Amino acid sequence: MRRSHKTTVAVLASLALVGSVAGCSGGDDGGDDATTAASEATMSAECAAYQDYAGHSGTTVDVYGSILSPESDSMETAWKEFEECTGIDIVYTGDNSFESQLPIRAQGGTPPDIAVIPQPGLIQRMATLATGTKAVPAPDEVKANIEANYSSSWVDYATVDGEFYGGPNSANMKTMVWYSPTAFAAAGYAIPTTWEEMMTLSDTIAATGKKPWCGGIGSGTATGWPATDWVEELVLSAKGGDVYDKWVAGDIKFNSPEINDVMNILDGWMRNPNYVNGGFGDVATIATTTFQDAGLPILSGECFMLQQAGFYGAQWPEGTKVDPDGGDVAAFYLPPYDASTGKPVIGGGEFFVAFNDRPEVQAVQIYFSTPEWPEARIPVATGWVSANKAVDQSLYTDPIDKLSAQYLTDPEALFRFDGSDLMPAAVGSGAEWTALTNWFNGTSTEETLAAIDAAWPTD
Amino acid sequence: MTEVLLDSLPKFATMLQMLVGFFAIIGILIFAVGLIRGRAQRPLAIIVLLGPSLLLVTVGLVFPAIRTIILSFKNSSSTDWVGFDNYGFIFTNPGQQRVLLNTLCWIIIAPIISTALGLVLSVIADQMKGKAEAIAKSLIFLPMAISFVGASVIWNLVYAYRDPQYEQTGLFSQMVMWFGVDNPPNWILMEPWNNFFLMMIMIWVETGFALVVLSASIKAIPKDVMEAATLDGASGPRQFVFVTVPMIRGTLIVVYTTILIAVLKVFDIVQTMTGGNFNTSVVANEMYNQTFVQFNVGRGSALAVVLFVAVIPLIYYNIRQLRRERSER
Numbered sequence: 060m061r062r063s064h065k066t067t068v069a070v071l072a073s074l075a076l077v078g079s080v081a082g083c084s085g086g087d088d089g090g091d092d093a094t095t096a097a098s099e100a101t102m103s104a105e106c107a108a109y110q111d112y113a114g115h116s117g118t119t120v121d122v123y124g125s126i127l128s129p130e131s132d133s134m135e136t137a138w139k140e141f142e143e144c145t146g147i148d149i150v151y152t153g154d155n156s157f158e159s160q161l162p163i164r165a166q167g168g169t170p171p172d173i174a175v176i177p178q179p180g181l182i183q184r185m186a187t188l189a190t191g192t193k194a195v196p197a198p199d200e201v202k203a204n205i206e207a208n209y210s211s212s213w214v215d216y217a218t219v220d221g222e223f224y225g226g227p228n229s230a231n232m233k234t235m236v237w238y239s240p241t242a243f244a245a246a247g248y249a250i251p252t253t254w255e256e257m258m259t260l261s262d263t264i265a266a267t268g269k270k271p272w273c274g275g276i277g278s279g280t281a282t283g284w285p286a287t288d289w290v291e292e293l294v295l296s297a298k299g300g301d302v303y304d305k306w307v308a309g310d311i312k313f314n315s316p317e318i319n320d321v322m323n324i325l326d327g328w329m330r331n332p333n334y335v336n337g338g339f340g341d342v343a344t345i346a347t348t349t350f351q352d353a354g355l356p357i358l359s360g361e362c363f364m365l366q367q368a369g370f371y372g373a374q375w376p377e378g379t380k381v382d383p384d385g386g387d388v389a390a391f392y393l394p395p396y397d398a399s400t401g402k403p404v405i406g407g408g409e410f411f412v413a414f415n416d417r418p419e420v421q422a423v424q425i426y427f428s429t430p431e432w433p434e435a436r437i438p439v440a441t442g443w444v445s446a447n448k449a450v451d452q453s454l455y456t457d458p459i460d461k462l463s464a465q466y467l468t469d470p471e472a473l474f475r476f477d478g479s480d481l482m483p484a485a486v487g488s489g490a491e492w493t494a495l496t497n498w499f500n501g502t503s504t505e506e507t508l509a510a511i512d513a514a515w516p517t518d
Numbered sequence: 519m520t521e522v523l524l525d526s527l528p529k530f531a532t533m534l535q536m537l538v539g540f541f542a543i544i545g546i547l548i549f550a551v552g553l554i555r556g557r558a559q560r561p562l563a564i565i566v567l568l569g570p571s572l573l574l575v576t577v578g579l580v581f582p583a584i585r586t587i588i589l590s591f592k593n594s595s596s597t598d599w600v601g602f603d604n605y606g607f608i609f610t611n612p613g614q615q616r617v618l619l620n621t622l623c624w625i626i627i628a629p630i631i632s633t634a635l636g637l638v639l640s641v642i643a644d645q646m647k648g649k650a651e652a653i654a655k656s657l658i659f660l661p662m663a664i665s666f667v668g669a670s671v672i673w674n675l676v677y678a679y680r681d682p683q684y685e686q687t688g689l690f691s692q693m694v695m696w697f698g699v700d701n702p703p704n705w706i707l708m709e710p711w712n713n714f715f716l717m718m719i720m721i722w723v724e725t726g727f728a729l730v731v732l733s734a735s736i737k738a739i740p741k742d743v744m745e746a747a748t749l750d751g752a753s754g755p756r757q758f759v760f761v762t763v764p765m766i767r768g769t770l771i772v773v774y775t776t777i778l779i780a781v782l783k784v785f786d787i788v789q790t791m792t793g794g795n796f797n798t799s800v801v802a803n804e805m806y807n808q809t810f811v812q813f814n815v816g817r818g819s820a821l822a823v824v825l826f827v828a829v830i831p832l833i834y835y836n837i838r839q840l841r842r843e844r845s846e847r
Contacts, residue, residue, distance in 0.1 A: 159810045184813075189597055280811050282793035340681030340704070346795070347679060347706050361684065485594070489812040496795045500707055516594070 106144035112426055115419035116146030122423075123164075124175030124409065125157035133443065137436035141426055147419050166191035170414035173423065175228055177409045178480045179216040180487075185412060186219040194412045196222040197428075198421045204428035208449045212474050216481075217410050226428035229436075230408035230446035232463040233288050233368040233477065235390040239357050240383055248363075250391045254296075257394055261334050264363050270337030273362035274329055275348030276496060283492030285350045286499065287479040288405065289329055289366060290491075293321045296395035296403040300473050307478045309515055314508040322504045324396060329366075330499065337362025346499040358387060366393060368406075369463045372442065383458055390459055392466060402472045406463075407480060408446065446474075483516050490514030583826070590819035604820035614804070620713055621800045624784060628717045628724070629777040633770065635721065636728020641758060643729070644736055655733065659726035666723065670790035673719045677791075679704040709797050716798055719787050724777045735769040736762060768843040775836040782829055801825050 102110050126134060131153045138149055152171070154160055158181060164170050165185055170192045176182050185194040197217075205214055205226040217224050236257075243250070248264070251257035264271035276285045295303045298317050305311040306318065329335060329345065336344045338356020351374050356362035358379065365371070372381060375388060383389040395403050411427045413420050426432055433445035434454060441457035446467040455461045466472050479487035490511045498507040551559075551566045593600050608614045639658060643651050661669060678688035682701055686692040691702040706712050739762065747761045763770070785802035792798045794807060801821055809818025 156810075162813075189595075278793070280789055280793045280807060282795050338680075338684060340679060340684070343704060343707055344679060344681070347704055484811070484813045489807070493795060500796065 102144055106140075108431065109141060109144040109426075112141070112145045112147070112422040115422055118146070118417075118419040119148045119150060120172045120417075120420050120423045121150045121152065122173045122175065122411075123152050123154065123157070123161065123171035125154065125177055126175060126409070127153040127155060129440075130442070133440040134436065137432075137439045138426075140435065141423075145422065147423060149423060161185070162188075165193070165414065168192050170194075172415045172417070172420045173411050173413050175409045176225075176412050177407065179410070179476060180481060180484065182217060182224050182410060182412055183219045185414075186222070186224055192414055194224055194414055195416050197225045197413065197424055198416075200425045201226050201428040204425070208430060208447045210446070210448075210470070210472070210474050212476065213408075213446060216476050217412075225410045225412040225424065227446060228409040228411055228427065229443050230406055230463075230467050231369050231444065232404060232406045232467055234292060234393045234404050234406070234466065235366075235369060235459075235462065236393050237354050237357060237365040237367055237371060237388055237390045238363060239360075240386050240389050242357070242360055242363060244385070251394055253394050253398060254396045258328075261328075261364075265333040269361065269363070270333075270335055271363045272329065272334045273337040273339065273353055273356050273365050274335060274345045275339070275350045275353030276345055276499065277347060277349035281488070281492065282346075283494075283496040284479065285353075285367065286329075286345075286495035287487070287491050288368070288477065289325055290318075290321060290495070291405050291475075291478045292366070292393060292403070293324050293396055294318065294478070295405060295473065295475050296393075296400050297321055297324060297397050299397075299400045300403075300475060303475050303478065307481045309482070312508075313511040314505070318508060319504065322508065326504065343500050346496050354388075369444070369459050370442070372457075372459050381458060386458075390462060392462065400473060402466065402469060404466045404469075404472045404474045405477060406446075406467060406474065407477045485514050485516055486511060586819045586822050586826075589815055590823045592816050592819075594814040594816050596815050600816060604816045605824075607817060608820055608824060616797055617799045617801060617804045620798065621782070623710075623713055624717060624720075624781050624800055625778060627714070628720045628781045628784075629774050631717075632721045632724040632777050633728050633732075633774045635725045636773065637732050637763075637770070639725065639729045640733035640736055641762065643733055655729060658729050661723045662726040662730075664723065666719070666784075666786035667790050669719050669723055670787050673715075673722075674791060677705040677715060679706070706792060707796055712792070712796055712798055716787055716791055719791075720781060720784060724780065728773050728777065731773050732766060732769060735766040739765045768839060771839050772836065772843075775832055775839070778832055779829060779836075782825060782832075801828075 102113060124131075131151055135149075135151055141147070142149055157174075158178070161170070161174055161176070161181070162184060165188055168191050170185075174185070174194075176185070182194065187193070202214070202223045205217075205223075209227065213227055214223065217226070238250075242248075246264075248260055249256075251260050261271040274285065276283050278284055291303075294306055294317070298306075298321065302311060302317055306313075306315075311317055330342050332342055335342055336348070338359065338361035339345075339348050350367070350371075354362075354365040354367060354371060354374060355376075357365060358376075369390070375381065379388060380386040381388055383391075395401070411424055413424055430447050430449040433447050433450045436443055437445070437450070437454040437460075441455075441460055444455070444460050444463040444467060448468045448470070450464075450468070452461070452464055452468070455464055467474070479491055481487065482491070490513070494502070494507045494510040497510075498504065547566055551562050554562055589596055590604055591599055591601060593603075608618070639654075643655050646654060664672070675687065676689045679691060679702070680686050680688065682695070686695065688702075688705075690705060694702045705715055708715075743761060743765065744757070747757050752760065783802050784800055785806060788794055788798055788800055788803040789806070794800075794803045799807075801824060805818050805821035805825065807818075808814045808821060
């Protein structure tokens with residue numbers, strides 16, 4: 060008995076040693092044999108599309124971002140063909156503290172080759188780092204590709220001091236309202252197409268004794284962010300792109316006639332006791348309800364509408380049918396407050412920013428800036444939308460993706476990036492969140508706006 | 519499943535190799551030093567035995583602490599010196615003053631209640647017969663096994679508010695309604711009581727810790743002391759006040775200071791429950807917010823230093839108490 064035990068240990072130990080030797084010998088999974096041999100010269104027929112990226116076989120590009128599994132798995136599936144044909148190994152690392160880790164890595168001189176940055180403000184910080192390794196401007200081909208196929212604001216958001224740093228990955232649209240097609244049909248409500256129609260509909264629903272709107276802004280440390288979206292939607296759709304840009308840049312104060320106006324509109328909408336908060340209670344429950352829970356009363360018929368971004372689709376319980384034709388939920392475009400502002404669209408997205416100009420890194424960057432990248436990614440899984448106008452729209456299968464893509468690529472749309480992501484962090488990720496949370500808990504508009512202005516950095 | 523295990527086998531093997539290597543090197547070093555005789559023996563032994571931990575403490579603790587102190591005198595992006603501006607902000611900004619006040623309330627209330635509850639429960643448990651004691655103690659100790667975040671998620675459901683016209687999801691509201699209150703408040707918005715509702719979570723978790731440690735030390739009180747007290751005519755409460763408590767005084771202080779330090783660091787509960795909103799923020803939560811959400815490294819570091827300075831006397835007292843305990847035995 061004792062003997063056999065000893066043998067087992069010995070076998071295990073030797074197995075472990077062999078295993079570790081194999082583990083140390085490098086982690087390639089047999090990707091570079093048949094395919095890469097061809098990459099130097101002309102590629103085989105199925106790889107012909109990747110001919111432009113040939114000549115980097117056997118290299119590795121590491122990509123770092125905040126996108127986590129399972130979304131990152133879809134991304135890795137989407138670029139698999141690119142990897143197999145070009146022989147470039149793209150190694151992706153997802154990190155949920157990406158935004159605090161990236162500056163630490165860059166300052167320490169060990170940034171990733173490419174970072175997938177979800178905030179223009181972070182691109183600027185990475186491009187102007189005082190110490191460590193800075194971001195490098197994108198190659199001209201990337202800029203040309205983005206300028207050709209994206210609305211100009213996408214180019215502006217990735218430009219720091221006149222230098223362009225990288226093209227977008229996915230995009231999301233926030234200007235939408237979730238509702239229940241079944242409940243609307245049963246009550247005979249039509250989808251509103253103007254602000255007035257939406258308010259009339261809200262009054263009609265309120266008259267039946269139910270609350271038309273629900274909302275929730277709870278989100279841990281980030282509590283308050285959905286409220287900043289509501290303000291942004293109204294600043295853009297009531298005051299236009301010019302005021303929006305100046306407001307985001309700090310040239311128009313929060314406590315200005317324009318923003319006061321906007322807050323009064325919001326006061327009559329999401330802080331209107333007749334309108335909110337369906338399924339939860341009074342106005343103040345908006346502050347204590349998590350954004351994840353906010354839309355669930357739509358399913359039980361206690362609430363009719365929720366203003367929330369396209370990515371809210373992930374919050375519906377499993378089995379919820381998303382379909383404008385008789386589904387449990389769907390979304391419509393939030394009508395602009397002032398129709399003369401055009402088609403305002405607020406959204407967000409991530410940008411591929413490189414910290415290195417090795418040729419294989421640039422090849423990957425160029426690939427990501429072409430319509431081929433979104434077209435490879437879209438069929439893999441739903442919930443991913445590109446703002447690239449050249450992308451084949453018929454690839455989208457999900458109704459929310461379709462709606463998002465339709466507005467994000469509309470040449471007439473007035474696209475603006477989520478404003479709180481563009482403001483200094485002390486405001487956009489600090490005072491604005493806290494002050495608006497307090498606003499829903501009863502603080503006056505005047506006090507709220509003054510508190511946000513006071514936090515704007517002076518240097 | 520087996521595939522995952524097989525895939526990670528090399529990792530475990532590497533880990534094993536590193537461990538074996540580590541112990542081999544340490545073993546050889548100690549053996550080598552053991553061979554040396556004469557005057558060099560003692561200093562060499564000190565270097566070999568103390569060196570590695572000293573190095574690790576320097577790299578992992580001393581150096582970051584010094585850096586944090588330096589950063590606390592710089593601006594948000596650590597590019598310019600700003601003197602005591604960050605500290606000025608912490609002590610003069612009304613929002614920050616509120617944070618300090620909340621932290622003070624936490625420090626005063628939470629450890630005392632946890633320790634007191636733990637003490638009372640351990641005395642009660644001590645009187646129980648047979649299995650009942652073990653079961654009661656295990657049940658009270660159970661929350662200790664849950665992380666603060668997990669506990670907060672549970673309590674979030676306890677405090678959840680719904681208008682009375684809807685079906686209630688919050689345990690607290692429903693219980694209050696059973697007792698005849700028609701319209702329970704939104705607990706988390708009830709200032710300043712919401713701070714106390716958050717402390718409840720800490721107390722719920724830490725009482726179990728206090729119970730187990732204090733119960734053990736009560737059991738260690740010699741039987742003859744208690745018998746002597748009984749013979750002298752001391753009744754239950756008098757015995758508790760004049761015999762039990764003085765006998766376990768040292769343990770009581772250690773338990774109290776340990777919970778106190780945990781309270782000073784409280785962050786998970788506040789972040790999960792309110793994110794620091796509704797006037798419930800505390801120093802540790804504000805430090806995280808300033809550094810990692812608003813990217814104001816200067817203010818975040820200054821808050822860390824404030825916290826650090828506040829903990830020093832506690833740690834000193836705790837260590838002194840532990841030493842005295844040891845020397846008494």
